[in-house]
Amino acid sequence: MTLNPCDAGFVARLSAALPEGRIRPPEPRYLEEPRGQWQGRAGAVATPASVEEVATIIRLAGQARVPVVPFGGGTGLVGGQVMADGPLPLVLSLERMAAVRAVYPSENVLVAEAGTVLARVQEAAEEAGRLFPLSLASEGTAQIGGLLSTNAGGVNVLRYGNARELCLGLEAVLPDGSIWHGLKRLRKDNTGYDLRDLLIGAEGTLGVITAASLRLFPRPAAVGTALLVVDGPAAALALLALAQECAGPALTAFELISGQGLRFEIETGFDLRQPFDPVPDWLALIDLGCMREQDPQELLETIFTEGHAAGLVSDGVIAASEGQRAALWALRENIPLANRRVGAIASHDISLPLSAIPAFIEDAGRRLARLGAWRINAFGHMGDGNLHYNVFPPAGRSRAEFADRKAEVTRTVHDLVVEMEGSISAEHGIGRLKRDDLVRYGDPARLKAMRAIKSALDPAGIMNPGAVIVPG
Template sequence: MKNANLIRMFADIVGTEQVLTSAAAMSAHLTDWRGRYRGAAICVVRPRTTAAVAAVVRACAQAGVPMVPQGGNTSLCGAATPDAGGRAVVVSLSRMNRLRAIDPANNTMTAEAGCVLQTLQEAAAEAGRLLPLSLAAEGSCQIGGNLSTNAGGVQVLRYGNARELTLGLEVVLPSGEIWDGLRGLRKDNTGYDLKHLFIGAEGTLGIITAAVLKLFPLPLAVATAWLAIESPAVAVRLLGELQARFGPALTACELVSDVALGLVRRHIPGAHPAVSASPWHLLIEICGGGNDGALRDELGLLLAESLDCGSIKDAVLAHSGEQAKRLWALRENIGEAQKIEGLSIKHDVSLPISRLPEFVERADRALATAFPEIRIVTFGHLGDGNLHYNQSTSAAGENAAFLAAQPKVNRIVHDLVHELSGSISAEHGIGQLKREELLRYKSPVEIEMMRAIKRVLDPQGLMNPGKVL
């Protein structure tokens, strides 16, 4: 009866058609993108305004019902999936998709949490500005989820991750109160910077409903190249040379193993630009002033020097936007190709850039010793030290059984990451997947500080329970 009363209250707030209760209607909201987690819920509520979100939260708080905020449902750690208990309400922000304002003179945009990232990129471009947050899921992920997980992507090297791109937030607190922190200021030294509590908190402290995001001038020239290289150590050396030559104009430097590239070639039709076979690859992008031709010539000169001295084995320099797009498709479709191939054990780790080669060499060797049939798919954002380091077996049909070894695989990978002063989560968050792992690698002081913040803001523990802590 309590659930029926709650559903009626939601219907009064958002309309009957925006309260999903049937198994078929809720199904897509109860499973994560990877298919690793499936939960249950009382219902899925789809508010359209911040006031409606606040009313839904107040109703849940009064009834003592847990809430799971959900955006585009592209989480890789199960952060947006309810547990199997069926006691929670999923609060979908997908209808909160209004672009409230673009201020070109201030280089900001104000957008609601349900706006799809690609839509915001396109709106910024129409205004002659760049929203640099860019990741493979940008056609479906939503900005509220991006902020809740402190998303990174391919341009962190130059522009920073979601935290660095956010000036202000609007948040519905677990009490149902609304905090309006939508300030487009780059300097505001008036006490604690509260927005940083919610960025990366995965909806455990409140529901982000809108944000003020930084914009930048559109680059006048872009040069993109795919390099065939011998090893991650060579990649790190090339990164230093590129930064010395181009400085902040280097916007992306992506490392791809040949195993990862092979999955894209196998599963993504048309993803076959003429790139040479090589143990490792590097995708780089330079953005600057002037014109494309001049920037390509400058990059081409560096590549010629690198070929002459043997630093790189081969290079493909894009001579058009379409060619650049095809090169980027090789990188951006790795995740989708892995999903088609079958289940895998995924790691999203960050390390000091100088220690990436050591990590890859030692982790590969340790895993191959423990699991002779293992296949390791390595790719990621070399420029900011973030690797996606994923394991499966060479026989896709055996992957489900291999997942049973995840605790042992995690221990090998995460212990080495910790030894090398890295992090077990670079940009995907903690969610359900790494909650227990967090306790192993964070100090008791850090864990208690986080729990103390959680207790103050969410004393009933209703906001996305079972995630992060």
């Protein structure tokens, strides 16, 4: 089915159907993505202020067969928010729909519009004495609509789940322009197909999320953080099991850190206190959030002591103050920034069955070594089986020299991930970057079902065409 461009005629019709100022020419920021891999294009940017206006836009786009690209905070890493080819699209930004519509502290629920920035939702929860646990590097920019559309992950998934698990209900405009009023605030609701979880993670290809009811949690009474030196990924895995047995749901994060990441921080001039000298090869960062009658320091000491006795942990620090906690977390959080300064040839957002992680790190290193003398920084949310596995040029060389090796490196990594029953996109999604990989590695029955669902809900194919899956 052919689509038509968002041309002057369509823009005029759209403008006439909406209040003044909703449709404007596209500024460059709507046409970019953080990795600079695609250059977006657009006939116009629509900034509706209500779900009814969104419905009007989608209805008119459907009638005119004009593609619509939903744009959130623009922080997505797989090109889901930019359409670089095909007929000129309309970019749809929900930035005007940024209200926290309601907070229900006694229900642990908050209702936010899709354009609300994550940090604002976190604040609103805190103002109500509650926690909204979704947390990731881009939280000052990323919007709820985009976070749900990509089923965002982050550092607290181990305890609280992905964005999907934090959402109780949605308001959305479906591709036919109808409004689904589904802002339920219920923990249990078994009334038919799970449209909510279908829109979550669909990256704007099955409709536009306009608001969401989100789960809040009691704030932990006390928190604690430790950075422990482990003998390797297998020891880290055993330590994770020990930490879970001790702390259960009080374990909010378990991050694997490789010495390479810390050495990159040193090499690229980050002013961070490195607690161990020399830099160890492998470390685990453990975060606890305890409720009452439970002391995180005691728990961390137990984990350290038992981990040490079991030969898993050789050294470690337990933060004794909020400042020390922040300093330990800074070591983890600056790794992606250091990576950027060094410049990766290829980076991979993968997940694996937990028990496969040690073998994966070993095998991937061995296979890649056959291709070149890379430096590898494997780190991430080990508690969720999620590694960021990034491949860098040898010291003193630049990524540009190896641009033609990227495909080969990625293919090697992804092949092994799939052999080990992992995922080639743990938390970033498919977007346009991994669309071909999805077809290559995806289960054929599932791909066929995905195409059938896409065609059924968006027969004209106007919603974010080219992202995730191409029907037909």
